[in-house]
Amino acid sequence: MGERPENQANHPDDPPLLTVENLSIRFRNAAANTVDGISFNVDRGETLCIVGESGCGKSISALALMGLLPMPPAEIASGRMVFDRRDLLTLSPKARADLRGDRMAMIFQEPMTSLNPAFRIGDQIAEGVLRHRSISQADARRRAVEMLDRVKIPAAAERLDDYPHQLSGGMRQRVMIAMALANDPDLLIADEPTTALDVTIQAQILELMRTLQEETGTALIMITHDLGVVAEIADQVAVMYAGKIVEQGPVDAIFDDPQHPYTIGLMSSLPSLGERQSRLTTISGMVPTIETMPSGCRFAPRCPFVHETCIARAPELTSLSRNHLAACHFAPLEAHVVEAV
């Protein structure tokens, strides 16, 4: 493996690897922001899990980070993204592309369709290396074998000349991971990388990602709607609901002391017996669409603790304890339980 900085630990006064501030994404002609003012940091080597139901804006946030959001129809309505001291939104398209696939990489939810059916997988991996490194074709190919080996594809050297259709979904996702990590990125964004796979394969891929992250020290943004995944790999957690972060904090705080009613609902829908399930069984009602987005708290229509204040005014994310924030007028909840019941 290449030249990893031997020490991934952050000095307290180092800026985070990635800072997202007040990011809003809006689609053309939409009544409201689809992603509305989200902020978070990711330190080097750290894993941030973004959890939330389907449609809450996780993927488009990730694509915005990568600079892959189709604009139009989407536009960045506000915010700042600083990656490794570089302000992403002010970079030239060329400078942005130089980062992409090199310092920051992404794997997607759709392993079956994310590889180009017309090219051999070895060439597809080597292509990304050749784009960002001045090395020979042969070295890039060697790097591809090495990466296939690292993602535990058996007989890597022979699979190099396979076409994507010759591989299973799990294998294709391994190839995607190999491709994403081939240039030792500082940040890997994984958008529900296991959702489309069989349950047994899901566990394998997750385990692989965790191992690789430990080995390479890359920071990871793991997007998921599966709290089981969060419990397994997160350092930090951001809970999204309808385009907003409603709660964020260290994984222990989120699991042991959830403060936002939505997070509490998610937790209580988590079956205690090993089987993973992500449906929101205990929260009634539906996620508001962009047309019916409440002007107050976006969760108010479904919230068991809803109050006039919630309908009138959107709550800010406020700090409850060190690094633990929740966007609820009534957080910390304990203080209000009597009143709300």
Place this chain on the structure above:
Amino acid sequence: MLSFIARRLAIAIPTIFLVSVFVFFLQKLLPGDPALVLAGEERDPETLAFIREKYHLNEPILTQYFYWVSGMLQGDFGISLRTNQPVLELIGEKLPVTIQLAVMAMIIAMIIGIPAGILSAVRKGTAVDYTANIIALSGLSIPNFWLGIMLIMLVSVHLGWLPASGYESPFVDPVRSLETMIMPAFVLGTALAATLMRHTRSAMLGVLKTDYVRTARAKGLQEKVVVLKHAFRNALLPIVTLSALLFGELLAGAVLTEQIFTIPGFGKLIVDAVFTRDYAVVQGVVMCTAVGFILMNLVADVLYFLLNPRMRTAL
């Protein structure tokens, strides 16, 4: 690969058989007695009887068909009554002319149609896209004969830059050959360019939306590489198939354009043959056109096969 071609050929043979039945019996249904045509001015009963005997015209129709087919299988397509040349020889003379015209037209169509299609897909919804579509639509709606005549009037008659008609073999005088062929090839090519452009555009639009194009961008590849390598390589499949089929149609469809520019090609051969009731020539030309068309279909299949790793690796 070979078994794939063999399978396609197995389909082609019954198709050619059907075409031959069609060509033969349709012509039998036409009014007029071939013996009279063959006899020309001499209408005396003895001559007619002799001709009927010689060309098996007294035999049952199935037997006549059998004679015709077995002749063709031995390379005997009959004799042109107009020129007294063997039909095969006539075809051998005229076919290369039309092939040259078709190849040049196809090159022009591809040079214009494919880049225009890619560009309008990449710039979908912009002025570039609309302009390309409007030009393509006009290209499709302007009849070839009109465009041909206009070009002759402007370029040949008015400006005097190119000859209005005629033909020269590229092996005798390549420059002259190019000069005589460029206008008809342009007329045929622009019409095809429009079709090709629209198919390229829609193929590219489909491909540009795919997840693997997003992956290519996620690697930081230049947009040029994303479009021309990752997207176009996948859009190529339908484009190449279509091109092969269009080429087959060109061989048959050049009739009108050849007439306008008086090019002594296949089209002119068949028109002259029909007007003079030169049955053997008509039948031979139609059979050749059909076989050519079926061959181009085969080429399309083989290209599709070669370009598609999924099919290639399945063997």
